[in-house]
Amino acid sequence: MSVKKKTPPATHDDNPEWTKDDFAASRPAEELPPEILAQFKNKPGRPRLEKPKIPLKIRLDDDVVTALRATGPGWQTRVNDMLKTKINDGKFDFSLSDETSKPRRTAGTTKRKRA
Numbered sequence: 001m002s003v004k005k006k007t008p009p010a011t012h013d014d015n016p017e018w019t020k021d022d023f024a025a026s027r028p029a030e031e032l033p034p035e036i037l038a039q040f041k042n043k044p045g046r047p048r049l050e051k052p053k054i055p056l057k058i059r060l061d062d063d064v065v066t067a068l069r070a071t072g073p074g075w076q077t078r079v080n081d082m083l084k085t086k087i088n089d090g091k092f093d094f095s096l097s098d099e100t101s102k103p104r105r106t107a108g109t110t111k112r113k114r115a
Helices: 022-027 034-040 062-069 075-088
Strands: none
Touching: 062 075
C-alpha cells in the first residue's frame, strides 16, 4: 500500500484562508436565498426516535446467550422482536402467583447470614 503524500495547505487553492477583506465583505447567512438557506436548517446527528429503546442489563443462562449470538449480528434486535411478538400475541402471562413471587433458591445454596 503506497502512502499518499500530504500537500502543504499553502498550495490548496480550493479553499484559501480568509483575509480581513474577505471577512469585511461577508454577509449574514439570512441574506441567502430561502432555497439555499433551507438546506442548512438540519441539526447534525441522527434524528431522535419516537420510541427510543431502553438500555437494560439482564442475566441469561450461558447456553441461551451462546445460541442467540450464534445466529450472527443483529441477535439483540431479533430477541427484542421475538419478545415483542410473544407479548403482542398474548403468549406471556405476567400475573404473579404466590409461588412465582417468592425468590427461588437453587439446590445446595443457603441463605446468607448477615454480619
